[in-house]
Amino acid sequence: MENKTFYNEVLTDHNLHPGHKHALDDANMILEGVNPSCGDDIFLNLKFEDGVIKDGSFQGDGCAISQASADMMLDLIVGKTKEEALQLADIFLRMIKGEASDDEIDQLEEASVLKDISHMPARVKCAVLGWRTLNEMFKDGK
Amino acid sequence: MNKEQFRQQGIEIRKDFPLFNSADVVYLDNAATSQKPECVIQAERDFYEKSNANPLRGLYALAEKATKEYEDARKTVADFIGAADSSEIIFTRNATEGLNLAAYCLSQIMLKEDDEIVVSIMEHHSNLLPWQQAARRTGAVLKFIECSKDGVITDEAFENAITDKTKIVAMTQISNVLGSKNDIKKYASYCHDRGIVFVADGAQSVPHIPVNVQELGVDFLSFSGHKMFAPMGIGVLYGRKSLLEQMPPFLYGGEMIESVTRESAVYAEVPHKFEAGTVNASGAVALAEAIRYINKTGFDVIQEREDYLTKYAFEKMTAVNGVHIIGSPDASSHHGILSFTLDGVHPHDVASILDADNIGVRAGHHCAQPLLAYLGISSSTRVSLAFYNTCEEIDTFVDSLSQIRRQMGYGE
Numbered sequence: 174m175e176n177k178t179f180y181n182e183v184l185t186d187h188n189l190h191p192g193h194k195h196a197l198d199d200a201n202m203i204l205e206g207v208n209p210s211c212g213d214d215i216f217l218n219l220k221f222e223d224g225v226i227k228d229g230s231f232q233g234d235g236c237a238i239s240q241a242s243a244d245m246m247l248d249l250i251v252g253k254t255k256e257e258a259l260q261l262a263d264i265f266l267r268m269i270k271g272e273a274s275d276d277e278i279d280q281l282e283e284a285s286v287l288k289d290i291s292h293m294p295a296r297v298k299c300a301v302l303g304w305r306t307l308n309e310m311f312k313d314g315k
Numbered sequence: 316m317n318k319e320q321f322r323q324q325g326i327e328i329r330k331d332f333p334l335f336n337s338a339d340v341v342y343l344d345n346a347a348t349s350q351k352p353e354c355v356i357q358a359e360r361d362f363y364e365k366s367n368a369n370p371l372r373g374l375y376a377l378a379e380k381a382t383k384e385y386e387d388a389r390k391t392v393a394d395f396i397g398a399a400d401s402s403e404i405i406f407t408r409n410a411t412e413g414l415n416l417a418a419y420c421l422s423q424i425m426l427k428e429d430d431e432i433v434v435s436i437m438e439h440h441s442n443l444l445p446w447q448q449a450a451r452r453t454g455a456v457l458k459f460i461e462c463s464k465d466g467v468i469t470d471e472a473f474e475n476a477i478t479d480k481t482k483i484v485a486m487t488q489i490s491n492v493l494g495s496k497n498d499i500k501k502y503a504s505y506c507h508d509r510g511i512v513f514v515a516d517g518a519q520s521v522p523h524i525p526v527n528v529q530e531l532g533v534d535f536l537s538f539s540g541h542k543m544f545a546p547m548g549i550g551v552l553y554g555r556k557s558l559l560e561q562m563p564p565f566l567y568g569g570e571m572i573e574s575v576t577r578e579s580a581v582y583a584e585v586p587h588k589f590e591a592g593t594v595n596a597s598g599a600v601a602l603a604e605a606i607r608y609i610n611k612t613g614f615d616v617i618q619e620r621e622d623y624l625t626k627y628a629f630e631k632m633t634a635v636n637g638v639h640i641i642g643s644p645d646a647s648s649h650h651g652i653l654s655f656t657l658d659g660v661h662p663h664d665v666a667s668i669l670d671a672d673n674i675g676v677r678a679g680h681h682c683a684q685p686l687l688a689y690l691g692i693s694s695s696t697r698v699s700l701a702f703y704n705t706c707e708e709i710d711t712f713v714d715s716l717s718q719i720r721r722q723m724g725y726g727e
Contacts, residue, residue, distance in 0.1 A: 293667060
């Protein structure tokens, strides 16, 4: 029963009622993230000004884990600087590998519910899709 | 047979499969691979413990023993599928390799620009991509036979895809997504009347129904050992001898030649022409044992159990709110394969939640993306049954399935 804890209220609520799943007309950064093997496909839209993520949204299709993870990520990063967002992404990706400290994981707030996904290797790529896309977006040093 | 007898029969059958003693799993992914009976595991072990030498080479008693066991296995396979001659049996790694061999080598002797290759829309990628590549290499055109949403290919759809330019038709006997069975005997006959070569994918049929290549009249039939209780890494390509003899080799190297000079080589006779390098002899021997196991069990028992289980699962699944089985609305057309969607829940989430109850199913596109695109879905969850499954396992699965929507927050 261990992984049933994954589909807890926090996760299913973000999946069924995502706060950030919509178009973002004034986005100035848009990137598609895809997991080809399972068909998860999201567009991450950010309004990035003066070094700060002013607003953000996502669109697309995928499993509950990919959708909820992207929604929780946007809860965290909107209002943050690029550096702060990338720092959170680093913690998230390390958490998935079981390499983040408890203090670090606390910073991820609700996204910390995905901590145990490392026990489900087949689903790791679903959980990291949004975060990986965020990383890629900023990797050109914008 | 009443329900209690059916249950007892299942208990007896499952004793043959060591995995069921050690792993706590409701295994419903048999179209991906089957479990292995003790006799097959022992046969592979026996080869290495008692007969191991490199077959077809050594001039000593042990090597001759290994060769005999390997060639006896070929004869067992030939008899099992009704081939006219053992030399028409080529051992491969799996169905995919056999289809690649057929596509690559056939394309070299019979395809030129503007010729047409025809496949059905319900093919597994392994019976699609080799033909895409053959078309690309030769300038031939790849055409599709469409099916209905129920998984039925009509005579009209078939005949519409065939023209004067058609040289090869490749089609699965049973769809790995829909479970529907194609009448390949009729289609092979239609093709032969027009000089068209017919290639059948038997990966999902050979383990479950009697298949006789001469009765069906197919020119090629490819299937995997691991889906029919044999180990992974051994498969079979049956080919009509007259065609195999015309085809060039697929892989080049050791033990597929008569003689070699600096510039050229004379190749061995079929089937060895197509078996370059050291062969998977233990796999072949274990496949032969799997065939003996199937024969001993009997296709009548296998089919009776699988038909019953399919109907039982179909009826219980369709009663679950939000479940939609893909393909035919008639359980008897599914041959143990029940792909489905669950409203509002992604198939990967369905599979993960079932996994929490130790139920193993497949979720995804099942290596048949063009079919899923045609059906208008990007993925599905698939239950696939074998004769060793039980009604109790299906009950466990359906109980878990019926909790999923509630667990995902749909308030049921």
